[in-house]
Amino acid sequence: MDLGIEGKVALVTGGSRGLGRYSALALAREGVRVAICARTEAPLRKTVEELRALGSEAQGFVADVAVAGDVARLHREVVAALGPVDILLNNVGGGRGGGVLEATDDDWMAAFNLNIFSALRLMRLVAPSMRERRWGRIINIASIYGREHGGRSATYMAAKAALIAMTKHAALAYAKDGILVNSVAPGSIAFPGGSWDRFQREQPPEAVREFIERNLPMGRFGWPEPVGDTVAFLASERASLITGACINVDGGQSHSLI
Numbered sequence: 001m002d003l004g005i006e007g008k009v010a011l012v013t014g015g016s017r018g019l020g021r022y023s024a025l026a027l028a029r030e031g032v033r034v035a036i037c038a039r040t041e042a043p044l045r046k047t048v049e050e051l052r053a054l055g056s057e058a059q060g061f062v063a064d065v066a067v068a069g070d071v072a073r074l075h076r077e078v079v080a081a082l083g084p085v086d087i088l089l090n091n092v093g094g095g096r097g098g099g100v101l102e103a104t105d106d107d108w109m110a111a112f113n114l115n116i117f118s119a120l121r122l123m124r125l126v127a128p129s130m131r132e133r134r135w136g137r138i139i140n141i142a143s144i145y146g147r148e149h150g151g152r153s154a155t156y157m158a159a160k161a162a163l164i165a166m167t168k169h170a171a172l173a174y175a176k177d178g179i180l181v182n183s184v185a186p187g188s189i190a191f192p193g194g195s196w197d198r199f200q201r202e203q204p205p206e207a208v209r210e211f212i213e214r215n216l217p218m219g220r221f222g223w224p225e226p227v228g229d230t231v232a233f234l235a236s237e238r239a240s241l242i243t244g245a246c247i248n249v250d251g252g253q254s255h256s257l258i
C-alpha cells in the first residue's frame with residue numbers, strides 16, 4: 001500500500017529513543033522528511049543518522065517540550081530547516097507520583113505540562129499552516145491507561161485521559177479543514193533501554209512471569225514496530241476518514257469495550 005506521504009514534513013517529539021524513534025523510522029521509510037527532538041544530544045544525533053540512512057532528509061533539535069519557550073523555538077527551527085509541519089507526532093509523555101492523594105501539586109502540574117501542554121502548544125503552532133494548506137495530521141501518543149484504570153500513577157492516567165479528550169475535541173474542530181487528529185494507545189511495549197525492558201531485567205523471573213500471565217494475552221510484552229506502523233498509517237492519505245479516534249496497539253491487553 002502506498003501511504004502517499006512522500007516528501008511531507010513530520011515533527012516527532014521525543015524521537016531519539018523508544019516509541020518516538022520507531023515512529024520516526026516508520027515515517028522515514030515512507031519518504032517523509034523527519035524532524036525529531038529530545039533533550040539529550042548524543043542519542044538524537046544517532047537516530048538522525050539512522051533516519052538519513054533510510055533516505056530521509058532528517059534533522060535533530062535539542063529541545064525540552066516541557067518548556068514553553070523551547071517549544072516555540074523548536075517549531076521555528078523546524079520550519080526554517082524543513083518547511084511547514086504536515087505531520088505532528090506528540091510522543092513525549094509520562095507520569096509523576098503514585099496515587100491520587102500521594103501525588104503532590106508539583107507532580108500533577110508536571111504530568112499535565114509534559115503530556116498536555118507540550119502537545120497543545122505544538123498543536124497551536126502547526127494548525128494555522130495546516131489549515132491554510134488544507135492538509136495535516138496530528139497524532140498524540142496516549143496509553144491504554146488513559147482509556148481505563150491501570151498503572152500506578154494517577155497523574156499519568158488522568159493526563160493521558162485528558163490527552164485523548166483533547167484529541168477528540170481538536171479532531172472535531174478541524175474536521176472540515178483536512179486536518180486529522182487521532183491518538184494511539186499503546187499497551188506495555190518493550191524495547192532495549194525502555195521501562196519494560198528494565199522491568200524484565202530487574203524483577204525476579206517469577207514476578208515477570210506473573211505480570212505477563214495476568215496482563216498480556218499474547219503471553220509476551222508488546223513490541224514497538226506496530227506502534228510506529230500505526231503512526232505512519234494514521235499520518236497517511238490512506239487514513240483520510242479516521243479522525244478523533246484512539247487506536248489501541250496493545251495485543252489485547254486493555255479490557256475496555258469502547
Ligand SMILES: NC(=O)c1ccc[n+]([C@@H]2O[C@H](COP(=O)([O-])OP(=O)(O)OC[C@H]3O[C@@H](n4cnc5c(N)ncnc54)[C@H](OP(=O)(O)O)[C@@H]3O)[C@@H](O)[C@H]2O)c1
Binds near residue numbers: 064185
Ligand atoms: N513504552 C510503553 O510501554 C508505553 C506504553 C503506553 C504509552 N507510552 C507512551 O509513549 C510515549 C513514549 O514512551 P517511551 O516508552 O517510548 O519513552 P522513552 O523510551 O522514555 O523515550 C522518551 C523519548 O522522549 C524524549 N523526551 C523525554 N522527555 C522529553 C522532554 N521533556 N522534551 C523532549 N524530549 C523528551 C527522550 O529523550 P531525552 O530523554 O534525551 O529527552 C526520548 O527520545 C510516552 O508518551 C509514553 O507515555 C509508552
